[in-house]
Amino acid sequence: DEGDGRTHTLRTKEDADDYRYFPDPDLVPLDPGDEWINTVRSQLPMLPAARRVRLAEVTGQAVDSEAIATVVERRQDDYVVAVAEIGGGAERVLVHVKEAFSEQGSEPSVPAADLAALVAMEVGGELTSTQTKTLLGDLVEQGGGDPKAMAAARGFEAMDTSELDGFVDDAIAADPDAWSKFCAGDGKAMGALVGHVMKASRGQADGKAVTAILNSRKS
Incomplete structure (x- = not known):
């Protein structure tokens, strides 16, 4: 279902007459135990629905928002969570990753600590939104860097x-x-x-x- 991003059962075919076949006598019934099922389940990666919920909780955004869906689809949610854990504003991290990391893949070249430092400067009032956007472009182009040094090089100073x-x-x-x-x-x-x-x-x-x-x- 494209609406909720989940798979739903529409109808079932479980009886022999549904398929017009007869059971193969050489195939024994399969009855997996709970232990085996739990072992297999533990080895599966986090599914998209669960990843959207996690990212929504970390950033404080609606689970069905465009930003959440886009970042999870790119598999960049682990990166956003990592940046948010370092510091800064998780909501701003989500916005920046969605807008500027479309070609970065699941493992962006910008170190999480560098983006966290940039967001901390923005949230702390050291940078305007326009300045932040400019430095973000520099970080992406250069594959990281020291936001404070980059801001000083561009003459970006907070006004009193x-x-x-x-x-x-x-x-x-x-x-x-x-x-x-x-x-x-x-x-x-x-x-x-x-x-x-x-x-x-x-x-x-x-x-x-x-x-x-x-x-x-x-x-």
């Missing part, structure tokens, strides 16, 4: 609150109409203000932090 406040001041001054609309409850106007900050900062500002500052000023 005073710098962000300055950019927000400039955005409000440059587009007072958008600010008025935003204060009046027009959520779409925020996009213009955030966009101005991102352009002025050349993508260095953290969009979430800018949004938080705008909301705090409005209230």
